[in-house]
Amino acid sequence: MHNIIFPMLLKTAPASFDDERYIFQPKIDGHRAIIKHHNGETRIFTRHGTEVTRYYPELWDVPVLDDVILDGEIACHDESGAINFELMQARFAIKNRVKIKAAMLHSPVTFYAFDIIVLNGRDLRMLPLTDRQRILADVYGESVHFRTLLTVDSTGNALFGAIKARNMEGIVAKKKESVYVSKRSSNWLKIINWTYADVYITGCLKQEFGWLAAVHGDGGRLRPAGVIKLGVPPIAKKAFKSVVEPLVIGEDNTNVYLEPKIRIRVKMRNWTQAGLLRAPSFVEFIVS
Template identity: 55%
Template sequence: MFISPMLLETANGPFSDSRYIFEPKIDGHRLIYSQQNGIVRLYTRHNNDCTRQYPEITSAMFPHDIVLDGEIACVDPTNGVSDFESVMSRFQAKKADKIARLTTELPATFVVFDVLSYKGEDLRSLPLMERKSLLASLTLPSPSFGVVPYIEGSGEALFEQIEARGMEGVVAKRKDSVYVSRRSTSWQKIINWSYADVYITGYRKAEFGWLVSVPNERGNLRPAGIIEHGASPTHKKAFYGVVAPLKTNEDREFVYVEPRIRARVKMRNWTKAGNLRIPVFTEFIV
């Protein structure tokens, strides 16, 4: 049984509030776990069935029907932090032999933060802390399951710890929040952004996108990704107003320009390939 998940609004920054609990944000992908009549099904937030990708999760059974909300994580044993690229390797595996191999090489953990249904009873109208109490009382069926820890009130202190460990961020949830299948200000995320200064080296001809590069260890520029978010209409107008003389080449999709325009971006982190992960434009560097 798929339940469309409750989604997060974005907070302006870290905060503390006794009306909230604060959880570490797990760097993985959202998962709805459904066990009905002895059959387990796993769903992404967009209702895509990913049951076969995680045999270590689907092979474990609770004693009763249950629907859980959480994240799939692949924890790096060297630092205890979930690695998003490893999670994507697991999620994108389709062939049975590759899935079996990755189950050993990149074991997944289902990190649970909410229980939506239990023994056939819909719990979504209960306050969050009542659902948390039930979740804490459950016996997890295998070591491939975990529960997201939380603290009450002290969001800023938790965010400092998250920053120090290089984790993704913090989630703030109102203690009295009911579970709704939409985006809600009752649940908010505070991202632990990283920042980088980049050169804009091209732009898409169709929908918005700025190609960016960064210096390598020898000082030469190398491609580092594409900015698709953050630029306001004013920023775009300013860019396209000055970029024409800088054009060097083009193809079907992109126009390439001299690396004269610099920008600052915020991002989740650097990928293993050295690219910016989900870069967001913040400002031009003049």
């Protein structure tokens, strides 16, 4: 069968939009995967080409009659039915066969197919997205562990509003005429439903750039909330460096600790179950 095909990756758009040239889909908060089904055998690969077939036995029985290569996202759902990235991370970390079998019961995965790359040996990548979508609908059947994505034509703003109301990750905008390329492309865009928070900088890393962040916890005391490494422009780093020295209160082998006098606003994917910022990115200093 075909060699490993790497997935088409997304660029980022700053906001949702309406455009007749696009379709819009929910962005699934899971792990990207390429599934190959050939002669009754299934193989599953990560976006980096690592085979993870044995991790997900519930995905071995792909609901297709044909030989296919599918692109999609593997996700876990919590007890409420909501997609939960932390559950997916925990499931992916399980390597023991016995524990994987148990996880199929308490943390089963679902594959959300959103593209078809190969059908019965025919490479479909140079077809327009709309043609590939029609082929996918014809050959792929949903089941307990296999689903398709809601697809909305032209009206991205309405879909983003619905996604935001449900506190989901965001949406994806795809040009209807886009061909499939194994690289990041402006023809596929992600629009993230960011969560914002105001945090205190309580220290900085020694070995690499990073600001220790804290927020008020129970009782009003500050508690650790993660490390800010992303989105900080050179001018912000320079401004921080110019005022930080008088705030130093101690250090150890890895961190310098500061009085919590500097506040910043960050954007992030969401709060983790442990109360940490997930993938936080600097937005601005808060001057009061």
